[in-house]
Amino acid sequence: MRSLFSAVAGFVLIGFVQGASAQLSAAKKAALGRALESAVAGDAASPALAGVAVAVAVGDELVYEGAAGCALFDDKTARRCDREMKPETKLRVASVSKMALSFALHDMADDGLIDLDRDVSDYLGWTLRNPHFPDRAITARQLLSHTSSIRDPEAYWVAAPGRFRTLFEGEASPFAVADHETDTGPGAFFTYANLNYGVLATVMEEAGGERFDLIMRERLFDPQELDIGFNWSGVSRKARRRGASLYRIEDGGWAAQVDSVEMLSARDPVFLKSDGLDADEYLGSYAPGDNATLFSPQGGLRASVIDLVSLLSVLREDDALDDAEWRYAPMEPNGDTQERFFEAFGRGVQIVKGNEAFATDLTLVGHSGEAYGLHSGAWLIRADRAAGRDEDIRLAFAITGAMDEISKGAHPTFNAAEEKLMRLALGAAGAGDNPDTHHAHSHDADEPRPFDASSNAMMDVNAALSAAAISGKRPLLVLGGNWCHDSRGLAAKFLRPEMETLLSENYELVWVDVGRRDRNLDVAERFGVSKLLGTPTVLILSASGELLNADSVHDWRRADSTPYDEVVDYFQKYAGESE
Numbered sequence: 001m002r003s004l005f006s007a008v009a010g011f012v013l014i015g016f017v018q019g020a021s022a023q024l025s026a027a028k029k030a031a032l033g034r035a036l037e038s039a040v041a042g043d044a045a046s047p048a049l050a051g052v053a054v055a056v057a058v059g060d061e062l063v064y065e066g067a068a069g070c071a072l073f074d075d076k077t078a079r080r081c082d083r084e085m086k087p088e089t090k091l092r093v094a095s096v097s098k099m100a101l102s103f104a105l106h107d108m109a110d111d112g113l114i115d116l117d118r119d120v121s122d123y124l125g126w127t128l129r130n131p132h133f134p135d136r137a138i139t140a141r142q143l144l145s146h147t148s149s150i151r152d153p154e155a156y157w158v159a160a161p162g163r164f165r166t167l168f169e170g171e172a173s174p175f176a177v178a179d180h181e182t183d184t185g186p187g188a189f190f191t192y193a194n195l196n197y198g199v200l201a202t203v204m205e206e207a208g209g210e211r212f213d214l215i216m217r218e219r220l221f222d223p224q225e226l227d228i229g230f231n232w233s234g235v236s237r238k239a240r241r242r243g244a245s246l247y248r249i250e251d252g253g254w255a256a257q258v259d260s261v262e263m264l265s266a267r268d269p270v271f272l273k274s275d276g277l278d279a280d281e282y283l284g285s286y287a288p289g290d291n292a293t294l295f296s297p298q299g300g301l302r303a304s305v306i307d308l309v310s311l312l313s314v315l316r317e318d319d320a321l322d323d324a325e326w327r328y329a330p331m332e333p334n335g336d337t338q339e340r341f342f343e344a345f346g347r348g349v350q351i352v353k354g355n356e357a358f359a360t361d362l363t364l365v366g367h368s369g370e371a372y373g374l375h376s377g378a379w380l381i382r383a384d385r386a387a388g389r390d391e392d393i394r395l396a397f398a399i400t401g402a403m404d405e406i407s408k409g410a411h412p413t414f415n416a417a418e419e420k421l422m423r424l425a426l427g428a429a430g431a432g433d434n435p436d437t438h439h440a441h442s443h444d445a446d447e448p449r450p451f452d453a454s455s456n457a458m459m460d461v462n463a464a465l466s467a468a469a470i471s472g473k474r475p476l477l478v479l480g481g482n483w484c485h486d487s488r489g490l491a492a493k494f495l496r497p498e499m500e501t502l503l504s505e506n507y508e509l510v511w512v513d514v515g516r517r518d519r520n521l522d523v524a525e526r527f528g529v530s531k532l533l534g535t536p537t538v539l540i541l542s543a544s545g546e547l548l549n550a551d552s553v554h555d556w557r558r559a560d561s562t563p564y565d566e567v568v569d570y571f572q573k574y575a576g577e578s579e
Contacts, residue, residue, distance in 0.1 A: 024064055024428065035424050036068035039417065042403065045447060045492065046417040050247045050254055050373070050401030051085035054421055055305040056428045057312075059391035064428035065306055070254075071244035071400070075261060078253025083242070090228065090235065090302045091244040091398055092258050093376045094369030097230070097301035098197050102144055102348020103314045104219040105204055106321065109140075113207045116141040116347070123203045125289065126165055130175040133185035140203060142187050143196040144347040145325035147335075149176040149186045156195040157293035159272040160282055164202050164291045167195065182333065190326045190335025190345060194298035201292035209288055213269065213295040224310060228303040230295040233269040235302055240264055243302065247401030248373040254401060257372035259302075271295060299371055308378040308396035315349065315365060315380050316392050322346040322365040322380075330456065340412035340452070350413075352379075357410035357449035357482045358419055359426070361387060368413065373401040375418055381431070395425040407495045410449030410482065448491040449482035451513035457520040464508040468543040474574065475543070476507040479514045479524060480536035487536040489560025493567050502568065506575035507540075529553055540574045548574060 024032075042048035051069030055062065065087035072083040108114045114123070119137035121127045128138050130149045142148040153174045158164055167174060174195055176184040183189060201212045208215050213233035221228055229235045243264045245256040263270060271294040273279060303311070315321055327344040328337050337343070344351035346365070354362040362381055369376035381393040399417055409419040464475040480487030491511075493499055503509055514520050517532045524532055527539055527547045534557035540549045547553075552570075556562070 028428075029064070029066075032064060032066055032424060032428055033068070036066050039420050039424075040069040046406055046420060047402050047404035049399050049403070049417060051244060052397065052399050052421060053085055053087050053089060053305045054397045054425050055087055055309045055395070056425045057309045057394040058429050062306070062309065064425070069400070071242075072261065072264075073245070073247070073254045073256075075256065078251075078255065085244060085400065087306055088304050089242060089244045090239050090304050090307075091400060092246060092299070092372070092374065093301050093303050093308065093378075093398065094299045094371040094374050095194075096308060096367045096369040096376055096378050097297065097299045099315070099348050099367040099378065100216065100220065100301055100311055101197055101200060101204075101297050102321065103311070104216050105140065105144070105200060106318070106347070107219045108204060108207060108215075114140060114203065116144075120199065120203050123206045124165075125206065128168065128199065130186060131173060132175060132178040136186045138186050140200060141325060141347065143200050145190070145345045146192050146196055147187055147190050147326050148193075148196055148199075149184060149189065150174055150193050150195050150199070151176055151191060152193045152195050156193075156198055156298070157272065157296070158291050159274055160277055160279075160291060160294060161274065162291060164198060164289075164293055167198070188334065190328070190342065192336070192338065192342060197298040198293045201295075201297035202289055205288035205292050211283075211286060211288060211295075212292045212297055220311075220314075224313075226303070226307050226310060228301065228307050229269075230297065230302070231270040231300045232266075232302055233295060237267060240302075244400050246372040246374045249401075249403055269295065299369065305396040305398055309394045312366065312378055312380050312394040312396070316382075316394065319382070320347075322349050322351055324351055343413070352411075352413050355411050356453065358414070359411065359422070362431070375399040375402075375406070375415065377414075377418060377422070379422075389431065393426070393429045393431055395422065395429065397421040397425065407448055408450070412452070416448070447488040448495060449488060450491050450511040451480060451482045451487065452511070453513045453515065453519070455513065457510075457512045457523050458526075460510045461512070461523055461526075464510045465541070465543065465545055468508045468541075471508065472543070473506055473508050474548070475541040475545075476503070476509045476571075477512055477523065477539040477541070478509070478536050479512045479520070479532065479539070481513055481515055483516070484535045486557060486559040490536050490556060490567075493559070493564055496564065498568055499571070502571055502575065507571070533557065
């Protein structure tokens with residue numbers, strides 16, 4: 001990858017600086033800016049946000065970079081903005097860091113230092129085995145794709161001067177146990193685990209004979225001439241001082257969770273250490289392989305959205321990275337999808353297919369990030385001339401905090417605020433909504449879209465009945481479709497706090513996609529509803545499967561305009577009735 005990185009460095013200097021935003025009209029850039037400001041302000045579908053930033057490249061050109069909100073709030077008033085968010089603002093990008101690690105690791109593999117299919121114990125110098133599968137080696141390929149059988153312990157890092165190896169010693173074993181019905185051993189089952197990347201960073205240190213943060217700088221960041229680094233290692237003091245904090249709301253104000261003013265003002269890299277430890281002395285005598293979690297390989301990269309778009313150039317030039325090492329098999333479950341958040345995984349990258357409500361007909365390759373109030377993403381959409389996309393699209397976004405919990409989006413991999421920024425980015429790239437006209441339709445675009453045409457509806461219903469028999473709750477089936485305004489309207493009402501609590505405490509909720517009333521009709525027939533008069537249709541069942549609201553199942557065809565208080569009263573009534 002050396003020659004590739006050199007080519008990418010030239011692209012950063014020429015394509016990003018000289019060609020920045022040249023393709024967009026002033027009116028369109030202004031519309032994009034207003035959309036970012038609107039995203040920060042929040043609405044019914046998404047709460048107010050601390051700060052946001054977006055960058056988009058098409059082919060070799062950065063066509064848009066924008067930001068809104070605040071990078072740093074006053075730590076006394078907790079609401080006054082001391083420094084505005086900008087596209088070049090560096091921040092902790094969370095698990096997008098894993099993708100960066102994979103790029104440098106593959107560079108080492110290209111140089112013959114690491115074999116992706118070799119037992120990593122050979123690099124570690126000690127035996128790494130799942131005790132339940134002692135005859136199966138764990139490889140870098142499995143670690144990259146989260147199929148290693150490693151599971152996250154409560155803490156997947158070690159404070160200095162501790163040693164990484166201790167995480168695998170003692171009685172607490174961070175591994176999957178054997179299952180007589182499913183192969184959960186190395187190479188067979190997907191479970192996302194941060195600790196996989198702690199192991200990979202340790203392998204890189206042992207194979208490269210150098211500290212992890214320095215390997216990343218020498219093999220990836222310096223060749224691209226990027227002023228970024230893990231836990232601020234190698235980042236210029238000027239960029240660091242202009243960095244962003246990550247926020248959550250505490251006592252009605254923004255409270256910094258990571259990268260406080262003190263941390264941004266410091267000079268040295270950040271890492272966890274025991275009280276009294278001399279950091280300089282420790283790093284000066286550090287032996288590679290002792291503790292690669294020092295620099296948070298799973299999530300500690302500090303970079304801007306512009307930097308992330310640049311990093312995606314590596315993925316753009318190497319399509320082998322997004323060959324699926326794991327893909328979910330619903331008929332024979334082979335992984336924990338986290339409610340369909342994960343569909344497929346390559347060598348350090350997620351592979352996400354759009355659905356009928358978001359990113360339709362698009363495949364996104366990259367990585368998401370979420371930690372300490374942050375939501376981030378860096379995604380590549382490859383050129384597809386047959387679909388009218390002559391050039392690759394690369395986009396990155398960051399949200400530095402939310403006033404309240406963000407609702408789910410139309411796609412299970414993204415939340416509503418992320419989708420809002422990604423729609424904006426796709427519009428800037430000419431592959432989605434036009435921000436000049438999107439405002440008039442923003443309510444529809446931001447509504448939840450919970451219906452999944454690919455789900456096995458009857459299986460979902462059976463699971464709800466089984467759960468209800470144990471929990472004492474009532475199965476609640478909502479038959480509709482994401483295309484339907486009233487189906488989306490009811491879903492939006494379900495997300496409001498009072499209804500969300502009412503439903504979670506009293507119902508086992510199932511969204512049944514019935515298309516244009518031409519799909520999964522056997523679900524309604526099973527409970528005595530022979531015909532759907534419209535969507536949504538709502539069925540409330542007893543734990544034994546008896547239909548309780550037969551006289552009102554069709555009363556929800558105007559759900560979007562039904563007063564919220566009437567919705568609450570209706571579902572409260574059936575929650576309170578005895579069997």
